[in-house]
Amino acid sequence: MNSVRKKIAIVNPTVPHYRKDFFLGIQQAMPCDVFTYEQIGDMKKNQFQVSDTVTCTLKKKRFSKFLIYKTQPLMQADYQTLVLMWDFSQLTTWWLLATKFFHRKRIILWGQGISVKRYLTEENTPNILLKGMLGLADGAWVYMEKEAKQWQAVFPNKKIAALNNTVSNIDEILESPGMQSISDLKNKHNIKEEVCLIFCARFENPNRRIDLLEGLIKSLDAQKFGFIIIGDGVFKPDFSMYKNVYDFGAVYDKVLKDELFGIANLYYQPGWIGLSVVEALAYGKPVITFKRSEETLQCVEYAYIQDGYNGLIVESLDELTGKLLSLNNTAIALMGANAKAYAKKYLRMNHMVDKAIGIL
Template structure:
C-alpha cells in the first residue's frame, strides 16, 4: 500500500502489561503507521496493566475466560471495522476471538499479523499441525527469536511469512538509572546492605514467585554452596503464591534470603540488578534475561531450550551468562560457582551485556521491526 496517509492498524492484546509501555510508545511514534492499542485496562494474573494514557489511541477491550479459553468481543469488532487496513493479534491459540477475528479480517480485505512467541519447541505431529494451522491465519508471524523462526521453518511453515522482531523492556529508563547509579546520584541503597554479611556474592531474582519458576532449585543450590563453604546472599524481588513456601524453606535451611515483595519501580529494581553478581532464573527466563543484561548483570538459567522462552537467546554463554542442566540443583550450584570463579572481568561483562540489549533487545529496534513487517505485509511503503 502506498500513499501519504498513514496506515491505520489495530493491535489486539488481552491485557497490555505495564512492561510493554516502552514499546507501545515507540510504536506510537512511528511516522508511517497510526496504531490503536486494544486491551483490557485491568490487572491480570498478578500483573499490572499499562496506563492507557501512555499512548494516543487506547481502546478498552474486556474479555471473559472459560477454563483455558478466552473470548474478547472487541477483537471481532476490530476485525470488522472499516477503520483499519491491518490487524495485529497477540497470537494465543486459546484466544477464540483471534481465530474468528483473523478469518473475518481476511474476509474484509485486511492484512493480518500475529505477534507471537511462535515455535518454542519440537512438538508432536498433531500439536504441530494445529499450531501451523493457527499461524496460517496470518499473512505475517512476528516472533521473538531466530530459534523460533528456525523451528517454524523446520516444521514446514513458509519462511517468507516469519519475521523476527525480538522483545524488549524500557531501555531508556534503565539507561537513566545506570547513569545515576554510576554518577552516585541515585538515592536507592545497594541491596547488599540488607544482609548481615554484605561481602558474600549476591544472587538476584525478579518476577512472580510461582511454582513454575523453580526458585526451590535456587534455594537448594544456595544450600549446597553453603555446605561447600561458599555462602551466598539472595534477594527475591517479587511476590506470588509461593512466597510463604519459599520463606519457610529459606528459614529451615538457614539461608540469607531477603524477600522484597512486589515492586515496579526501576529506581529500586535497577540498583538491585546492577549491584548483583548474577541474576538467576532457574525456570523459564523470558524477559528477565533482558532485564538482567540491560543493567549489565549476567544471567544464569537452564539449558533445555525446548522448555525455555525466546529471550534466552540473548544470553551468550561465558560472556554474559551461563546455563545449567534443567532441573538439577547440583548443576545450578556448579554454574554459579564456576561463574564466580572464572567469569570475565565485571566491567567487560557489563559492557557486553548492555551492548546486546542496545543492539537488538530494545523498544526502538522492536518497534522498527514491527513497522517493517506491517508496511511490507500491506504491500509497500506507507
C-alpha cells in the same frame, strides 16, 4: 514508510507495564488503536502490573479454554490491518481469518513464542493449528530469530518479523549513570556477603524451579554468597530461615531496584526464565540458569543466554556450585560487560518497534 498513512488495530489481553513503550512506538509511527479484553482488576490480583496506556475495551466471553470477543469495533473501514493474537484457542481470530475475503483486512498474527510446555516438540515440528492460522494470515510477529526461520521455511512467501522481545525501561537502564559504590549500597541495605546473586520474578508459576533456588542457597557458603530476592506470589517459600537471603518482596520503585541490581554480581533464575533476563542483561549481570529440559521449562528469552559469554547454563546443582566457586571477579566482570553489550545491540525498544513496523 509509505506516503499513505495506514491505520492498524492491535488486539491484546491487556497492556502490561513492560509493553507500554512498544505500543507508544507503534503509535508514533502510524495511526494505531489498541484493543484489550481482560479486566485490569483481574490482572492485578495475579501480581500483574498493568500500564496506563489508553486502550479500547472489547467485550469477551470464555467457554472452557476458548475465547470469543466482539469484532464490531475492529470492522471500522479505516483499519487496514489487524494485529491479532496467534492463539488457536481464540475462536474469534479463526473467524476473522476465515472471513478475510469478506472484510478484506490484512491480518498479522502476534505470536507469544513457542509454547513453553510444548517447546521441546514444537521447536522441531510446528504446531499444526498454528500452522493453519498462519496459512490464512498475511504475516506474523514472532519474538526470536529461530522461530522466524522455522515459520519462514514453512511459508517462504509470508512476511514474518523476529521482534526480539524486550521491556519498556530497557533504554533507561542501559543509559543510566553508574550507581554509588557497591560498598556504600551494601552498607545501606545491610548486605555483608562478598558475592551476591539476585533473583527477580513473580512466584506465581510452579515451574520456576524454586527448589533449585533454595538448593543453591543451601549448598553455598553462607558467609561468602548472599541472595537478593525480588518478587512475591503464592509459591514463594519462607526465606526468613536463611541469614544470607535478603527478601525485598515485590519492588516497583526504580531507585530501589537499581540499587539492588547494582549490588548483585550475578543474576540467578533456574527455570521458566523470561523477560527478567532482559533487565538483568541491561544491568550488566551475567545470567545463570538451567538447561532447558522436560523437568526445567524455559520461555523463549532463554535464547538470549550464551553459555560462557553473557551467562552460565548448567545441568545440575553440583555443576553450578563448582562453577561459582571457580569464578573470579575478572570472569564475572567480562561476562557482565558482554551481557550489557548484548542488550545494547539486540534488545533496545526501537529495534523491536522497527521490526514490527517493517511488515505492517
